[in-house]
Amino acid sequence: MKKTLLVRSVLLTATFLLSACSSQDYQVKSNLDPHNIKEYFKTSGVQVMSPHELLTHNYKVIGTIEGDSCQEKSNQPPADIVHARVDILNKAANRHADAVVFAHCISFPADNVCLSSVSCFAKAVKLLDK
Secondary structure, three states, X not given: OHHHHHHHXXXXXXXXXXXXXXXXXXXXXXXXXXXXHHHHHHHHHOEEOOHXXXXXXXXXXXXXXXEEEEEOOOOOOOOOHHHHHHHHHHHHHHOOOOEEXXXXXXXXXXXXXXXXXXXXXXXXXXXXXX
């Protein structure tokens, strides 16, 4: 008898909890905005090529792109080449480039805006034989 009563109370509790979740007013809120997802992955469409690789394609130069990394405050990480190159990839994606060829990067001493800064340069191209 006690076992049957225990099983019934567990089933009743489970049913109650599950029915509370099935309310039509229940809404899921998420920070996964479709625009943010597109923004996050937009650089995946831009290839990084060497000058030698680029010669194997027909292409049109879109332009030169500069990417920057700036350490504004002492509690931030120092400026670096990786962030400057990611900035280039974002700018190239905004210009609908298919590929970039990195040229060079320059580190600058502290100034009134950045404690450390790095600027990189690349050629953005549209591949014509995709």
